Amino acid sequence: xxxxxxxxxxxxxxxxxxxxxxxxxxxxxxxxxxxxxxxxxxxxxxxxxxxxxxxxxxxxxxxxxxxxxxxxxxxxxxxxxxxxxxxxxxxxxxxxxxxxxxxxxxxxxxxxxxxxxxxxxxxxxxxxxxxxxxxxxxxxxxxxxxxxxxxxxxxxxxxxxxxxxxxxxxxxxxxxxxxxxxxxxxxxxxxxxxxxxxxxxxxxxxxxxxx
Amino acid sequence: xxxxxxxxxxxxxxxxxxxxxxxxxxxxxxxxxxxxxxxxxxxxxxxxxxxxxxxxxxxxxxxxxxxxxxxxxxxxxxxxxxxxxxxxxxxxxxxxxxxxxxxxxxxxxxxxxxxxxxxxxxxxxxxxxxxxxxxxxxxxxxxxxxxxxxxxxxxxxxxxxxxxxxxxxxxxxxxxxxxxxxxxxxxxxxxxxxxxxxxxxxxxxxxxxxxxxxxxxxxxxxxxxxxxxxxxxxxxxxxxxxxxxxxxxxxxxxxxxxxxxxxxxxxxxxxxxxxxxxxxxxxxxxxxxxxxxxxxxxxxxxxxxxxxxxxxxxxxxxxxxxxxxxxxxxxxxxxxxxxxxxxxxxxxxxxxxxxxxxxxxxxxxxxxxxxxxxxxxxxxxxxxxxxxxxxxxxxxxxxxxxxxxxxxxxxxxxxxxxxxxxxxxxxxxxxxxxxxxxxxxxxxxxxxxxxxxxxxxxxxxxxxxxxxxxxxxxxxxxxxxxxxxxxxxx
Numbered sequence: 001x002x003x004x005x006x007x008x009x010x011x012x013x014x015x016x017x018x019x020x021x022x023x024x025x026x027x028x029x030x031x032x033x034x035x036x037x038x039x040x041x042x043x044x045x046x047x048x049x050x051x052x053x054x055x056x057x058x059x060x061x062x063x064x065x066x067x068x069x070x071x072x073x074x075x076x077x078x079x080x081x082x083x084x085x086x087x088x089x090x091x092x093x094x095x096x097x098x099x100x101x102x103x104x105x106x107x108x109x110x111x112x113x114x115x116x117x118x119x120x121x122x123x124x125x126x127x128x129x130x131x132x133x134x135x136x137x138x139x140x141x142x143x144x145x146x147x148x149x150x151x152x153x154x155x156x157x158x159x160x161x162x163x164x165x166x167x168x169x170x171x172x173x174x175x176x177x178x179x180x181x182x183x184x185x186x187x188x189x190x191x192x193x194x195x196x197x198x199x200x201x202x203x204x205x206x207x208x209x210x211x
Numbered sequence: 212x213x214x215x216x217x218x219x220x221x222x223x224x225x226x227x228x229x230x231x232x233x234x235x236x237x238x239x240x241x242x243x244x245x246x247x248x249x250x251x252x253x254x255x256x257x258x259x260x261x262x263x264x265x266x267x268x269x270x271x272x273x274x275x276x277x278x279x280x281x282x283x284x285x286x287x288x289x290x291x292x293x294x295x296x297x298x299x300x301x302x303x304x305x306x307x308x309x310x311x312x313x314x315x316x317x318x319x320x321x322x323x324x325x326x327x328x329x330x331x332x333x334x335x336x337x338x339x340x341x342x343x344x345x346x347x348x349x350x351x352x353x354x355x356x357x358x359x360x361x362x363x364x365x366x367x368x369x370x371x372x373x374x375x376x377x378x379x380x381x382x383x384x385x386x387x388x389x390x391x392x393x394x395x396x397x398x399x400x401x402x403x404x405x406x407x408x409x410x411x412x413x414x415x416x417x418x419x420x421x422x423x424x425x426x427x428x429x430x431x432x433x434x435x436x437x438x439x440x441x442x443x444x445x446x447x448x449x450x451x452x453x454x455x456x457x458x459x460x461x462x463x464x465x466x467x468x469x470x471x472x473x474x475x476x477x478x479x480x481x482x483x484x485x486x487x488x489x490x491x492x493x494x495x496x497x498x499x500x501x502x503x504x505x506x507x508x509x510x511x512x513x514x515x516x517x518x519x520x521x522x523x524x525x526x527x528x529x530x531x532x533x534x535x536x537x538x539x540x541x542x543x544x545x546x547x548x549x550x551x552x553x554x555x556x557x558x559x560x561x562x563x564x565x566x567x568x569x570x571x572x573x574x575x576x577x578x579x580x581x582x583x584x585x586x587x588x589x590x591x592x593x594x595x596x597x598x599x600x601x602x603x604x605x606x607x608x609x610x611x612x613x614x615x616x617x618x619x620x621x622x623x624x625x626x627x628x629x630x631x632x633x634x635x636x637x638x639x640x641x642x643x644x645x646x647x648x649x650x651x652x653x654x655x656x657x658x659x660x661x662x663x664x665x666x667x668x669x670x671x672x673x674x675x676x677x678x679x680x681x682x683x684x685x686x687x688x689x690x691x692x693x694x695x696x697x698x699x700x701x
Contacts, residue, residue, distance in 0.1 A: 040549070137377065146373050153380050157387065161497070165391050169401030171272065174341030175645075179346045183376060186350045190357060190372060194365050206366040209447045 001042065002121035008035050009125050009159070010101065013132045013152060017139075021082045025148045026072045032129075032155050033063035036197035038121065040162045051170045055162065064177045067151070067184040074188040075144055078195040085141040085202065093139050100135055110186045112125075119163030126163070129156030143194060143201040147187045154180065212268045214259065215275070218252040218283070218330060221245055221288075226323030229341055230316050235305075239298045242319045246287075249326065253287035256280055263687060274336030277691035282333040282470050285547065289462045289554050290326045292669045296558050297322065297455040303565050304453075309359070318453070319360060321656075325351045325459065328466050338386050341471050342379070345435060348464060349375040354437045356452045367447035375435060376408040382431020382471075383548030388424030389475065390418040400435035404530060413481035425479035425487055428472065429494065434469035437521045438494045438528060439501040446505070448654060449517035450570070454561025457513060461520040462554035466546055469524065473531060477696050479533075488532045492623060495529025498522065499630045507637040511570050512560050515641065516553070519596055522634060523549045529694065530611040530628065535618050539693035540609035546683065548603040551597040555670035559589035562663050565647075574642050577650030586646055588667050593642040595674045597635040603677035646688075 012028050012035075019025055043049070073175035075082065086093055108124035133152030136145060161168055168176065191201060198205045219481075225245025232238040257280040260266060265276035275283070301318065310318070328351050332344035349372065357368035393403035396415050402408045408417070434441035449457050452626045480487040502522040509515040523545070529541035562585050567575050578586040595602035606633060615624030676682065679690075 134377070137373070143369060150373065150376055150380070153377065156379060157384050159386070161387055165387060165394060166399065168339050168387075168390065169337065169404055170344065171401070172404065173338055175340055175343030178352070179343055179488065180348070182350050183372075186353055186372065189354065190369055193357065193360055194369060195366055197360065197362050203369075206362075206369065208363055209366055209370075209451075 005035050005039055009155075010128060013129055014094070014097055014101070016132070016136055016148070016152070017097045018090065019084060022075055022084055022142060022183060023072060023082060024085075024147075025145065026075065027070050028041045028150060029071075029151050029155070030064050030068035033059060033068070036155060036158050036162065037064060039159060041164055045049055047166055051173070052080055052167050054170060055167050055173050058143070058174070058177050059158070059172050062181055063155075065100070066181060069101070070184045070188050071144065071147065074122050074191050078201060079192060081088070084145060086139055088139070096139075100131045101128050104131050105128055112170035121162035122154065126156040129153070129159060141202050141204055143191055143203055143206075144187075146203070147184075147191075165168065166179050212237045212266075212273070214252055214256050214333065215266065215273055218249065218256060218334070219327065221249040221252055222323040222327040222330065224366050225249070226320045229319035229323065230695055233486050235312060235315065238316060238319060239302075241322065242292075243294050243298065245323065246291040246326070249330075250287040250291040253284045253330075257284040257688075261691070267407075271336055271402065271407075272340065273334055273619070274405075274407060275334050275689070276548045276695050278470070278695040279333045281543065281547075281688060281692045282466060283330055285466060285550050286326065286329045286333065286463045288669065291461060292554060292558075292666050293455040294322065295458050295665055296458070296561075296666035297453075299660030299666070300453065300561060300565070302660055302662070311339050317353075320349055322459075322681070323357050323457070325355060325456075327464060332467050333429025333470060337401075337405055338389060338406060338409070338475065339404050340405075341474065342383055342386055345380050345382075345432065345468060345471055347380060348467065349435065352448075352452075352456070352464065355456045356448045358453050358456070359451070363447075364451040367444075367451035369607055370442045374441070376541040378431045378441060379520070380431070382428045382435075385424040385427025385429075385431060385475075388420045388427065388594075389416075389478070392420040392424070392597070406478070409478050410481070416478070416482045418482050421479050421482045422486075425475060425483075426490065428556035429490055432472040432475075433494060434466050436465050436472060436528075437468075437497040437498070439521060439525070440638055442498065442521045443523060446514045446517040449520065450511060452515060454513075454557055454564070458557035459515075461517065461557060462550040465520060465524050466550060468553035469527060469546070472528075473696060476531065485534075488534055491528050491532030493532075493622070495525045495527075495640040496623065496626060496630075498525025498528065499627065499634075503630060503633055504639070506634055509641070510572055512564060512572050512575070512641075512645075513557075513570050515572070515595075515638065515664070516556060516560060519634070519638065520549075520553060523553070523596075525610065526611060526631075528626070529623070530614065533611070533614050533620055533623065535614060536693060536697070537610065537617055538614035539696050540689055541607055541614050543689045543692045544610060544662055544681065544685075545604070545607035548607045548674075548688070549596075551670040551673045551677070552592055552602070552604055555588065555667060555674055556592035556596050558663070558667050558670075559592055561591045563589060572645055575645045578646050584664060585667075587619065588671060590642070590646050591671070592674065593638065593646075595678070597634065598631055601678045603674050605678065606681065607637075655700070 037056045037060035044052035075137045136149030260280040310542040328347040353372040397403040437445040502518045505518045598608045
């Protein structure tokens with residue numbers, strides 16, 4: 001089960017480097033977030049720590065339903081040409097992503113974390129998610145895709161908290177999810193205004209401030 | 212605890228009422244009164260902590276010691292000054308047709324929400340909630356940076372939001388590592404993320420995880436505090452925001468990010484037996500050094516001030532890294548002095564930019580002739596910020612240099628002196644050109660709204676007085692604050 005979920009997370013992230021339309025990316029992060037909720041539920045089953053179940057339900061509600069809906073709405077309403085724009089060609093970026101994955105595995109085997117009896121399957125995946133999320137932000141030119149990269153990084157961090165530390169204290173977890181929701185709204189608001197001012201969401205046009 | 216509730220509710224209620232109010236004058240007065248109420252609550256809390264020690268409550272969620280109270284009071288004080296300044300500044304923008312009345316109400320709502328988020332950061336015990344608060348400050352202030360909605364403002368806000376969020380995400384990763392070692396030592400309980408518990412157990416935490424955690428947090432909160440090389444968003448955001456917001460961003464938001472960093476540093480340095488200090492010294496010096504070329508070639512007044520903020524955050528970080536009683540004392544004295552001088556300078560610069568209708572320093576000349584009061588204050592603030600005697604920053608910079616020599620960091624102190632001198636020359640080159648000389652014939656010789664001038668009084672008085680001596684109350688406060696970071700003693 002653990003291996004299956006890990007594989008799901010990794011392949012969905014790699015898929016980010018294959019897509020042609022931005023809306024597909026939203027589907028991918030919704031899928032990833034659903035898997036994260038599942039991980040939290042699995043950890044609850046293994047450890048019996050109750051607030052993990054609350055975390056699972058909230059992760060599903062906020063990260064799988066609300067945030068992707070907000071992003072999907074934003075992309076559709078801005079009516080931007082929905083094709084993704086990358087710095088390098090799709091094949092090169094997929095190749096780089098796979099290299100980063102290998103690097104992630106290497107780092108994970110070097111890391112000796114405590115309390116990993118239930119979470120060891122996920123450490124490598126979370127590090128890879130963080131790496132690939134960062135890479136997405138550098139690689140893509142569309143502003144929304146930077147937000148997607150940010151969410152992938154956050155997913156990686158969520159995976160570590162849920163699997164290795166069995167979640168954060170409940171108040172903190174609520175606060176973090178609230179922050180993520182607010183940040184999706186702020187991203188949407190800014191994306192709308194950027195689109196109406198620049199007529200595009202391409203970050204190449206936003207190069208005015210220097211020095 | 213009632214006081215803490217008042218402290219949180221005052222800015223929230225003020226923001227909401229300012230948002231729904233229908234009359235412009237009423238909104239303005241209401242938000243100023245609200246900011247004053249926040250300041251009063253902050254002052255009460257500060258004196259309670261000063262005389263009675265740390266406040267603890269709400270199931271260990273709230274924890275306010277001298278360091279928190281110091282930061283809370285600074286936020287409320289600068290917040291109050293900036294709320295007064297906002298009245299005059301925003302009236303001018305409204306009259307010029309730059310913004311509409313509904314935008315004005317939106318501004319006051321988010322301004323007070325912004326103050327609220329910074330207060331939360333300083334009043335919580337859990338490192339997780341500290342993170343939540345710092346992330347919220349980014350989200351709220353990004354909307355304020357984008358306030359004018361022009362292309363440059365949107366670009367700056369987007370950069371700020373994305374860089375800030377990524378940096379902060381890494382800080383969360385660091386906090387997880389700290390939590391992990393906390394769990395190992397304290398057991399699986401929510402207190403394992405509380406600063407008080409972690410500090411008490413700091414000697415027994417696992418050094419290697421704390422080290423990884425600290426480095427991630429240094430990068431994350433360092434991004435938010437504008438430490439080089441993660442500072443790229445800062446000059447954009449601070450120069451594109453409305454001026455009262457620039458003053459709050461530079462004057463207290465950066466401090467708030469450093470506050471988070473220093474909290475973790477107190478734990479990490481105890482666990483690592485002083486090994487964490489070298490990172491602060493490195494990032495501090497690097498931040499000071501990197502601003503030198505940017506200040507020398509700057510054309511934009513507000514950008515120059517923003518780079519100067521990077522420099523001063525570097526000095527504070529460096530001083531905490533030098534450590535010892537004198538180093539920590541110097542750091543927090545500098546934090547206080549920088550908040551006062553930088554907000555004063557931003558206020559004066561904002562008024563000047565409004566009158567001259569430009570931020571380009573080349574097009575501003577003869578300020579002293581066209582605006583005698585603002586011009587004089589601008590000159591005083593500029594001397595203060597560059598560390599010229601007899602103003603406040605001179606005293607704290609001397610203290611920091613002394614601390615460096617005392618703790619055998621001679622090279623660090625010498626580099627610091629050289630860099631500060633070059634920056635002084637670089638900034639003064641532009642300031643002198645702007646302040647003296649003939650004013651262009653376009654600018655009519657009128658002073659600005661009284662509100663904008665009144666707001667200058669609070670920081671101005673403190674800049675001047677603290678240049679001669681450190682008042683005993685402030686002196687004792689800063690000693691108490693620095694003992695918090697020395698661990699144990701509370």
